[in-house]
Amino acid sequence: MLVAENLVKTFPGVRALDGATLTLQPGTVHALLGENGAGKSTLVKLLTGVYRPDGGRITLDGGELHLGGPLDAQRAGIGVVHQERNLIPAFSVAENIVLHHLPGRAGWLDRARMRAEARRCLDLLEVDLDPDTPVARLSVAQGQLVEIAKALSLDNKVLLLDEPTASLTGDEADRLYTVVRRLRDSGHAVVLVSHKLEEVFAVADTVTVLRDGRSVAEAEPLAGFTQGQIVDLMVGRAFASIELAERTVGEQAPPALRLDGVSTALGHRDVSLAVRPGEILGLYGLVGAGRSELAKAVLGLERITAGTVEVHGEPARIRNVGEALRRHRIGYVTEDRKDEGLFLEQPVTRNIAVTVWRRLARAGLVPDRRERALAETYVERLGIRVSSPRQLAGQLSGGNQQKVSLAKWLAADCDILIVDEPTVGIDVRTKAAFHELIAGLAAQGLALLLISSDLPEVVVLADRIAVMSDLRVVGELDNDHDYPRMSQQIIRLVHAETHVEGRVSAA
């Protein structure tokens, strides 16, 4: 039994944990919940030796643990999948999985055994990946699966999963949870940190809720709570349901953005979509269905081999984001805010103004005053929490970063906005704020293409939902916002396609 009692951890300027207690029984799946900044990841890092606690103690089966580093935790049988990537890009999948216990023979690496071990771990997750593929060539989701396989490769008594499904599809998450249940049944303790309450309720037995660094619910049976009660505990107040702006879709207006029979060099086939001004078109699909890639093809970042793209009824040949922005007023809020959406080492002002320097400039020079004024407008309008507009974007929390990533497109005054997974890894409250914001933009007459693999999000926000699977649009539905019915229809569409493509022949 792993017990963390009254853990305290202070970082310069912040008390990240202030008396958090976690009690972990063998043979349980334990959910660790809390809003962004509540201290979940800090707690995970204390339990795995990444940080050392400033107060409190950690005991394993009665004996106190002094974790001086990640290796100590590993020796104690505590395995972890951190939220951040921890893979070495140049190494192969197999090398990464068995990195901490490379099988050797007389000082030489036993490659056959290494591959076999990696294969075994990947098979547990039913992942079809060549162990010799370099990790650099994997998608985000595949990388995540390799991380999990890596944690499985050691026979740990305790396994901590910090947001393991953030970039996984529903299918992949299901397979992961099957493994988690199997581990539980064989007596392991699994800690699950996740924002996705549906998943948590489906798989976890007990729950600890953190708020502002303290535990407000300690190892209580999850069955005693409803999702609403858990959210209340996390937020510390009754959860206000969001109110979305009323809007009317210009039925007569020509589509702001229309794709007609588009095929791409990446393999998209015959994709047709249309978004009208004031409308939100949901583009739902699993990771790997080719949604972001389709958006990038529209922006000219991937090659379109057939079909036409029309903007406001005019055929458009867009070659890059600059053209999309200036000639067609299309903005793209990327799903990968850290690598593609933000300049982490640059101040918030520049992150917001980067799309509009052309407009702000006088004779080629950009006055600081105008840039700052613009940034302040959006900091206020979106409620971005910054100590000063000069603060570096990398120092902000995930939710605030996402707002900055969106702000530059609002500043650019776009007509058409492609929003890719806007709320991945964002806490409940900020998520609701984002949904209100997106609905508000549509109410102002913007045409929105909402790419999301968050089913509730799509059903709440979209007017129509296009479902993508395997680089094709497999169906389009009018959304009546009735979640149980819509979600069933959508999932049926997704799975009907996978059956035809893959599973039937195997059966």
Added chain:
Amino acid sequence: MPLWANPRVGLVVLLVLLVALFSTIRPAFLDTRLTLTPLQSDISVYLVIGLAQMSVLSLGHMNMAVGRMAATSAFAMGLVHHTLGAGLLVSLFTGLVVGAGLGALAGLIISRTGVNSFVVTLAMDFALVGLITILYTGVVDGVAFPTMPAGMEALRFDTFADYCAGEICGPRIPLVAPFALAAALLTGLLFRWSRVGREILMTGSSPRAAELSGIPTRGRVVQAHALSGLLAALAGFLLAANNGAFSAGIGDGFLLPSFLAPVLGGTLLAGGAVSVLGTVLGATLTQVIYKGLNLLQFQLDRLQLYIGLVLLAALSLDRARHVLAGRREAAP
């Protein structure tokens, strides 16, 4: 940020201390004609070559060919004067165009092929070494042009004190100094306030995010490298003026100092941030150390050793200060 945490402040303090030290041991250090004026000429050259490197450090790139870009441009300047009898300004202009062209070529190769800038410019440096030798042997059958455009002599020997309006004469500042100063001011303006300069910095900060924010990143890469080549050409011109000849050896000693000045001044190798003022101070500091130790009659090999040590100390101090400032900042 507290004042002492600014990297430029540390450089100023170090400069003052060293000047005080050198002038105490050797009062001749403060002799204008003997020391200060030549010092300013040297600083001018190394400031401009530092700016040339800084222009591509802004992208997180390197220009390993700064020296040879300077030499090739100097050859072009000598050539148009030698064969066409071009004057000072035409020669200078030609050289700058050649430098910018070489830089742009490097930038174009880097942005089109995606090959690392270090590799591309290093290869270019090798190619140009050969080319320069061939060119000089072919054109003047030697290692230098025998003549220079009219006015180069004045740039070499005159100071503003030699030019008087009635009774009032200028200060003892060499004529090459304003060239370097103008280069620094314009480069500063570019990176601090112009849209293009900022877009170069953003490209250096994150090429992918820059592309997805609508910045024409390939163009910015080419422009930054062209600027680097242009400034290298200017540095070559100023050195030719100081030496009194357009020769094949111009730029031989440019590479390391080109990194020292900006890096001492707080420009990041990673890209995304530059400091022109820091580069000015960095170039000044290196040349003051060089001049001071020279005056103390250190032998050349010893000189190199001590300069290395002093710079290492300066950089470590800078790092310590940075870490301390970081802790201070994070504390409540």
